[in-house]
Amino acid sequence: MKDFKQEKVIDYGNCDEEERLELPFLVEYMMEVSNKQLDNEHAGINDLMERGLGWVVLDYDFTIHRLPRAGERVVFTTKANGYNRIFCYRDFSVEDLAGKKLVEVRSQWVMLDLATRRVVAPDPAWMKELDNPPLDHLPRFKKARPLREWDNSQSYSVRYYDLDTNHHLTNSRYFDWIIDALPREFLNTHEPVSLNITFKKEVKYRQEAQSLVKIDMEKLTTDHEIRNSNDVAALAKIVWRKN
Structure with missing residues (x-):
């Protein structure tokens, strides 16, 4: 293709x-x-x-x-x-x-x-x-780890307009929740350099979820977890630079 x-x-x-x-x-x-x-x-x-x-x-x-x-x-x-x-x-x-x-x-x-x-x-x-070739060697993706502790959390309920045609939380909304857990001052003075995210489990209509974040100001990294009850729905890591 x-x-x-x-x-x-x-x-x-x-x-x-x-x-x-x-x-x-x-x-x-x-x-x-x-x-x-x-x-x-x-x-x-x-x-x-x-x-x-x-x-x-x-x-x-x-x-x-x-x-x-x-x-x-x-x-x-x-x-x-x-x-x-x-x-x-x-x-x-x-x-x-x-x-x-x-x-x-x-x-x-x-x-x-x-x-x-x-x-x-x-x-x-x-x-x-589709002219999509078979692969012998698969691309490797970075994998974030679940959080043992965090600096901040935000809670959300999945609304109708959060759903996609697969009838679960649309993947762009995860990015919204991840960023929303960070302080406004940090976001206005830093830009992302790299971001890796892994989606682990569906989040469905009216389910409750939490966005957790651990901030390392020395390394300028943030580690994120979207948690749905006791299940990990998504894991992410962002590397930042100052504006």
Whole structure:
């Protein structure tokens, strides 16, 4: 599958106090671009739903050189990057109009049977139609660890508009909750350099969840956990730099 590109102007309403694109909207822009590519290949959300299937992300690894700014015109690019008997892989990037990389993202996905909620193996014939090659060596993803202690926590209840077409908490909302657990002053004086997140368990409608964070000001790292009752729903680690 070839690279798919889409030019976007960053909406002011999707940016923070410092006019930087918010991480949840960065993810939503990424999903918009990948869905458009998949729609063109008859493998988008609606095509999968007709088969009773859905895409579910397991991991993201972000390298952030600079977050796009309000009003900036940038190019989002995505490409399917192979599969094995369980996982599918997809890369994303954001560039300015001069071609300078602003953000690079690797991701790992599975197909889910929406009725049984079980993982479905990719169909090799279908993957060949999509020009998505089989992989002998799988990409490695950084894995954050569960927190034993934390500096702050925030509680949330999953609302209707927090749900996606797979009927669980949409993955961009995790980024919202992760950032919301950090102090405002810290967020206004620091920018993320890298972020890795692993999604462990679905969070569903009206369930209660907590966003926990441990802050290391010496290393400029924050470790995050989204906890649903006694279950770990997601784990993340962010490396920061001062503005």
